[in-house]
Amino acid sequence: MKTSFEAIVKNYPNAKNDSLIPILQKIQDDEGYISENSVIKVGEYLKIPTSKIYGVATFYNQFRFEPTGKYHIQVCRGTACHVLGSASVLQELEKHLKIKAGQTSRDGLFSIEVVACIGACGLAPVICVNGEFFAKVTKESIKEIIDNYRNKESK
Amino acid sequence: MSFQIEVNNRNLEANKGETILDVLNRNGIKVPTLCHMKDFFPSGSCRMCVVENLRTGKLITACSYPVEERMKIKTHSPKVIESRKTIVELLLSNHPDDCLFCVRTGNCDLQKLAKEHNITERRITGVKNNHNLDLSSSSIVRDPAKCILCGRCVQVCEQVMGVSAIDFLNRGSNSYIGTAFDKGLNVSSCVNCGQCILVCPTAALTEKNHFPGIQEALRNPEKTVVVQYAPAITVSLAEELGFKPGKDINGIINAALRLIGFNKVFDTSFTADLTIMEESAELIDRIQNNGVLPMITSCCPAWVKYAEEFVTDFIPNISSCKSPQQMMGAVIKSYFAEKSNIKPEDIYSVSIMPCTAKKFEAQREEMTHNGISDVDAVITTRELAQFIRLYGIDIHNIEPEIADSPLGVRSSAGKLFGATGGVMEAAVRTTYYKLTGEELINFRIPEARGLKKRKEIKLKIGDLEIGLAVVNGLANAKILLDEIKAGRKDIHFIEIMACPGGCIGGGGQPIEFDENNVIARMNSLYDIDDRATIKVSHKNPDIIELYNQFLGKPLGSKSHKLLHTKYCKRDVLL
Known part of the structure; x- marks a missing residue:
């Protein structure tokens, strides 16, 4: 359920620059991403130029600027996963879906997000699709996982 | 409070609150800087200006580090030099x-x-x-x-x-x-x-470079290529070509432009005079007929776009007069075309401006007539220097010439447009005459002169007391406009220029930015005014002739069609 912008900023009366990140986080929680429209509204509310808001938001990995896909894939890039090859998993995933981390595929099915640590180091390298975990993924198995979701859709 | 710090084994006087760089600069010690700009808050991000603090052995940024008592610094120790070199290598x-x-x-x-x-x-x-x-x-x-x-x-x-x-x-x-x-x-x-x-x-x-279009037009025998140059150009080009900064090389520029191949050379200061005729008529009209006040100048295209985006409430306040560049463009393709029997579409109109926003202004939709743009190409001061080099003009060995008539004679009021406060001064000279029938004593408004960010003037014209304001730098303009929005009523006429110092500090000027050069350009403009015989726009003989032969009267129907424009809100991400 989307909360209106007014309802979000009601929690931040007399907000100044330092409320920018919490407000953006709340917007992303509700809408799944930061839209152009919401940046304009935040800018008007906090009197910050949109270029600055976009600058702050792109600084952090947590913000995305496209709606998430039907299947949102979180790729863990924590230390344990990194040591066991999560970089090549991410690379393969990006190649296979033809999108970069932070983007959503054109058909709206898949989106990729890089997360620092999912907290499942024992399963490394791990990815998480809509809350479902896949342990010890490899360059090969990742394709299967994606294709399974794709097949589910085409049925 | 002042104390001594030791720099390169020398004792130097330092004041509390200063940065190390301040002290070094004052004492002729040069350290390289990149991100640092005078009068701006230091960011210390490039680290080019590092010096070695001998007490701690650490490298610190001179631009952002405040001086401390008993400080001991080396500005060019092996460690410092090595570190600076690595920074450049990494860049x-x-x-x-x-x-x-x-x-x-x-x-x-x-x-x-x-x-x-x-x-x-x-x-x-x-x-x-x-x-x-x-x-x-x-x-x-x-x-x-x-x-x-x-x-x-x-x-x-x-x-x-x-x-x-x-x-x-x-x-x-x-x-x-x-x-x-x-x-x-x-x-x-x-x-x-x-x-x-x-x-x-x-x-x-x-x-954005407009060279190819201009060169093609110059090669095309069917095109009459005309050029105009802004008031600030003649005092700004000097140092790019090896003259003393601020030197007025008007005549040399005229000669050089003809040698390059331009068929007619016109002075935008002429249409600056024309702007004044229209603008002062508009000001008087607004004051006498309860129009929207304060009226704000419209010569600066960066300010106009700013208003269309950021302060849309003030759009009705902006004078409907086109800028001198666009007035010249319109007059060239109507009056000049008619007079010389050339079809407007056979004229290629180039303008030389100290400004990049003029490139934008020239291609605005409002600045065309019957699908022909009034100004076809705009080049900056820097590009003019490049053009002169490209065509092999030996600028130091040519004889000065005068600009072409009928659009080349100017008053010194039009020339003043180049400096912040100049439009105001020129407009007041003519408004004063129109309202009282007498000329302003000495023609000068000293309070409007100088590079100050904001100048406010109270002036009595007959029994009318009007408030004038001059601002440069759009951030400063915003402060003034906020005051007016909050209820200030004592200001009737505002000159706004986007660039610090006005056009002499414009974004199209020579790159090496030095405030002393801007001051030299400004003083050069004031000198021209002091020496001029025609100091007011309404006494410019060519202006009088233009109205008699072609335009009729200021704010008349022909003026309205050719010399005035409108503005509208722009929807952009602010």
Whole structure:
């Protein structure tokens, strides 16, 4: 359920620059991403130029600027996963879906997000699709996982 | 409170609150800087200015580190030199390295630093920057691949202009400078002032080049190629060509332009006079007929775009007069065309401006008649110097000439347009005469002169007391407009110029920004005014003739069609 912008900023009366990140986080929680429209509204509310808001938001990995896909894939890039090859998993995933981390595929099915640590180091390298975990993924198995979701859709 | 600090084994006087760089500069010790700009808050991000603190053995940034008592510094110890050299090498490691094909070659801070630090081989190889060129703007070309992330453009855009069209995006080695949502500059809030180009150490920001169109027109025998140059040009070009900064080389420019091949050479100061005729008539009309006040000048296209984006409430306050460039464009393709029996479409109209926003202004939809643009190409002061070199004109060995009639005679009032406060002074001279029938004593308004960011003047014209204000720098303009919005009623006429100092400090001026040069240009304009025989626009014989033969009277129907325009709100990401 989307909360209106007014309802979000009601929690931040007399907000100044330092409320920018919490407000953006709340917007992303509700809408799944930061839209152009919401940046304009935040800018008007906090009197910050949109270029600055976009600058702050792109600084952090947590913000995305496209709606998430039907299947949102979180790729863990924590230390344990990194040591066991999560970089090549991410690379393969990006190649296979033809999108970069932070983007959503054109058909709206898949989106990729890089997360620092999912907290499942024992399963490394791990990815998480809509809350479902896949342990010890490899360059090969990742394709299967994606294709399974794709097949589910085409049925 | 002052105390001594030890720099390179010498004792130097330092005041509490100063930075190390302040002390070094005062004592003639040079340390290289990149991100630092005078009068701006130091960011200390490039670390070029590091010096060694001998008490701790650490390197500290001179531009941002405040002096401390008993401080002991070395500015060129082996450690410092090695560190600076590495910084430059790292900056070069991901740079495109196309100096031979770069517009800023020979005039690039990065190139200069590489030379100063004796960098002759590539020690560090990095992944080259691979950002897209942004050609979308009609004034400014952005090449983030050449950007070294010093952030000077971001600071100027935010603090001087209050626009903030650009900022740092992303993080770490992926950082670059871009607009909100990474859109083209043309759809951003950028007002095209070009101050970012002036402060850019490399060619990451440059003006859009109009050379090919002009060269083609010059080659085409069927085209009559006419050129106009802004009031500020004649006092700004000097140092680019090796004269003393601020020297007025009006006659030499006329001669050089003819040698290049321009068929007619006109002086935009003439239409500055015309602007004054129309603008003072409009001011009097607004005062006498309860029009919208304060009236605000419209000569500066960066200010006009700013108003259309940021302060839309004030659009009705802006004078409907076109800027002198556009008035000249319109008059050339109507009056001059008619008089010389040339079809407007056979005229190629070039203008030389100290400004990048003029490139944008010339292609505004409102600035065309029957599908023909009034001004076809705009080049900056810098580009004019390049043009003169390109055509092999030996500027030091040509005889001065005068501009062409009928659009080449000017009063010195029109010439004053180049400096902040000049439009105000010129407009008041004519308004005073029109309202009282007498000339302003000495013709001068000393309070309107000088580079101050804001000047306010109370003036009695007959029994009418009017309030005048002059501001330069759009951030300063915003402060004044906020005061007016909050209820100030004592100001009737405002001159707003986007660039610090007005057009003499414009974004199209020679790159090496030095306030002393701007002052020299300003004084040169005042000198011209002191020496002039015609000091008021309404006494310019060619202006009188233009009205008698062609336009009728100020604010008349022909003026309205040719010399006035309208503005509208722009929907951009603010």
